[in-house]
Amino acid sequence: MTLHIGFAAGVTPTKWTRIWADRRPDVPLEVFRTGPGEQDAVLRDGRATVSLVRLPIDERDLSVIGLYNEIPVVVAAKDHALGSAEIVTVAELADEHLLQDPDAVPEWRDIAVEIREGTRRALPDMVDLDALMEQVAAGVGIAILPHSLARLHGRKDVISVPVQGVAETRIALAWLTAKTSDDVEEFVGIVRGRTKGSSRADAPATRTDDGKPVKKAKRTDKAKAAAKAVRAAAAQAKPASAKKTQNAPGRTRNTPNPRKRRS
Secondary structure: OEEEEEEEEEOOOHHHHHHHHOOOOOOOOEEEEEOOOOOHHHOOOHHHHHHHHEEOOOOOEEEEEEEEEOOOEEEOOOOHHHHHOOOOOOHHHHHHHHHHHHHHHHHOOOOOOOHOOOOOOOOOOOOOOOHHHHHHOOOOOOEEEEHHHHHOOOOOOEEEEEHHHHHHEEEEEEEEEOOOOOOHHHHHHHHHOOOOOOOOOOOOOOOOOOOOOOOOHHHHHHHHHHHHHHHHHHHHHHHOOOOOOOOOOOOOOOOOOOOOOOO
């Protein structure tokens, strides 16, 4: 059986697939990149067993666990005034022309001058992100993207600057709930950092005769009990010896004078 793993552009699954190959060489992997509109579709049509997705997606019938967030960046032509900034706010981009559907960046849409004044131009024909970056490099407008996507499609004639005021995007792992298997559970564990020897689930709690769970002893209590047992064993093994009388500090014991005769 092969485990099929889809991943969104910008996501790097290599660290997880390497761990899988080390732990489960009996189950080969097939890894492929998914497009923005097919992140969850590949699960429903069977092309992928699990999918590393960029939210939001249609989560019906899916199990989804969040992994990490990505910061947004604005990308602009290299000679743009933004090139001197270390970080910008979305308010500083209100006068810019966004080369994306405004609904994709609602924080910009709600303050954009070109939308408020009705002067927004039609977008040029762009089939993918590479075409978008071509327009950005030419100075036609800007784009606001997750950092990993901007880096993946980066160019020498384009700069990127982190943007405050725009929501971060979330990367998650998704799979069909009805098709949860041991292999899926194991891959989920790897992605979540579970070690090789750890259990997928907590062991059932031990209970008393009346059905109440037995409380686990604290580590400190166990350590104290172990130390006490060691001391007790050492005391039994040590030969008994007469206890010496110790003088009180600052005093000497009276000793008989050898020259004084007894009467």
